[in-house]
Amino acid sequence: MIASIVRLVSLIISVSAGMPLAASAQIPDFIRALSTSRIVAISDGDFLAQTYATGQLPPPASGYRDLLTVLSIVDGRVIVGSLPISNSVTAAPEILHVTKDGRAAFVAERLGERPEGGRTVQDLPPGRRLFAVDLSDSAAPRLADTVEIAAFPEGLSASPDGRRVAVVSNTPEGNFVQIVDYTDGRFGAVARFNLAELGVSGSASTPRGGVTATNVHWHPSGRFLAVNINTQNRVAFFEVAQDAGTPVLRLWGNIAEVGADPFVGRFTPDGRYYLTSNWGRNFAATDLAGRIPTAPSTISVVRLAVLTTTGETARHETIGVTESGLNAEGIAISPDGRLVATVNMRGTSLPPETGRFQREASVTLLTFDPDTGALVKIGDYPFEGVLPEGGAFDLTGDHFLATVFQGHEGADDEAGAGLAVFRVIKGDRPALKQIGRIPLPQGVHHVDLVR
Numbered sequence: 546m547i548a549s550i551v552r553l554v555s556l557i558i559s560v561s562a563g564m565p566l567a568a569s570a571q572i573p574d575f576i577r578a579l580s581t582s583r584i585v586a587i588s589d590g591d592f593l594a595q596t597y598a599t600g601q602l603p604p605p606a607s608g609y610r611d612l613l614t615v616l617s618i619v620d621g622r623v624i625v626g627s628l629p630i631s632n633s634v635t636a637a638p639e640i641l642h643v644t645k646d647g648r649a650a651f652v653a654e655r656l657g658e659r660p661e662g663g664r665t666v667q668d669l670p671p672g673r674r675l676f677a678v679d680l681s682d683s684a685a686p687r688l689a690d691t692v693e694i695a696a697f698p699e700g701l702s703a704s705p706d707g708r709r710v711a712v713v714s715n716t717p718e719g720n721f722v723q724i725v726d727y728t729d730g731r732f733g734a735v736a737r738f739n740l741a742e743l744g745v746s747g748s749a750s751t752p753r754g755g756v757t758a759t760n761v762h763w764h765p766s767g768r769f770l771a772v773n774i775n776t777q778n779r780v781a782f783f784e785v786a787q788d789a790g791t792p793v794l795r796l797w798g799n800i801a802e803v804g805a806d807p808f809v810g811r812f813t814p815d816g817r818y819y820l821t822s823n824w825g826r827n828f829a830a831t832d833l834a835g836r837i838p839t840a841p842s843t844i845s846v847v848r849l850a851v852l853t854t855t856g857e858t859a860r861h862e863t864i865g866v867t868e869s870g871l872n873a874e875g876i877a878i879s880p881d882g883r884l885v886a887t888v889n890m891r892g893t894s895l896p897p898e899t900g901r902f903q904r905e906a907s908v909t910l911l912t913f914d915p916d917t918g919a920l921v922k923i924g925d926y927p928f929e930g931v932l933p934e935g936g937a938f939d940l941t942g943d944h945f946l947a948t949v950f951q952g953h954e955g956a957d958d959e960a961g962a963g964l965a966v967f968r969v970i971k972g973d974r975p976a977l978k979q980i981g982r983i984p985l986p987q988g989v990h991h992v993d994l995v996r
Contacts, residue, residue, distance in 0.1 A: 798859030
């Protein structure tokens, strides 16, 4: 399996000048049926799934690389482009976001690149960079700009107009929301806000008072931000204002209480609700098996205040919590807002000796009623692979793509690193049907799609 992945990496790099993808890359024909012009994925080459348990990085001879991969469909041909770019799977999946117009992708690194001779996780330096990638020529993506941000960025989100990027970082000194201007392919000023000064603080004896922010997401209107505080089971909402051209953040309404460990979240397309994927980890545990929960994850539904209300008069209400799958990390909402999916690691990353190892991960599919906020679980759909994290619907909601970080030892390309692809069966009772896998380099952990 390792040899085949290395060959695929080499092929991806060799065709990044814009040549059609060769048949030997084994990209399946069904990719042409996806409702997208471009698939953008990010891979972390510095980690193995087992690194979480062992602390050991893969040997340099493995050939794995931090890589952005772009698959484009042009006149029925599949074109592949790639760009080496530092990133880390230790963050939430949301360290990659493509602008709505498809012209740029933003990537943040929670941990920096492995130094010469680095062998363990402790050898990786703090990440401090936000990258902008120009996708105007998707066959040859290029680094447009880089800006330094606060250390250990955990998640990012591009504004609906693509002119700003919001990033959350957790440094030893504090939790920061940063808003970075982006115009004409260049980053501008970085505005930094300490969450403690905005009303989000903690009293624990651990760093930052026990506060960790793991997700930030722009409201579809571009007026508000949501920030997940996963260690406090809360979501804070902020109004983004301007003062002499400089961004200003103000707390928008109450801080919503949600389920345990709300790692990531999404606004619904109509902007009326915010959904969190609550992983439910035990942060007091001293080993991986103790931290990973045995109970299913959940999704909380927060009904937002009327958008005309501001400041303390805005009131958000958590109206429901619904079970999803075991060890859910990523969450996605279909373009019409009526389907929700979570990507569930289950026990795929646990060592066999724990007795909780599983070969199959899963995707949970749920229906959502935009009028009432009702969320109903349809079912779990298993697939083979290790450490799946991020996922996305295509642009018509007819397919769902889940990232697979790596395959189990001995697995072929059909069960190795890449994108597990499901067809969405629509109707009164929707369902998912797995149709295959798009092979990608080792370490893929998030994906975004372009019109």
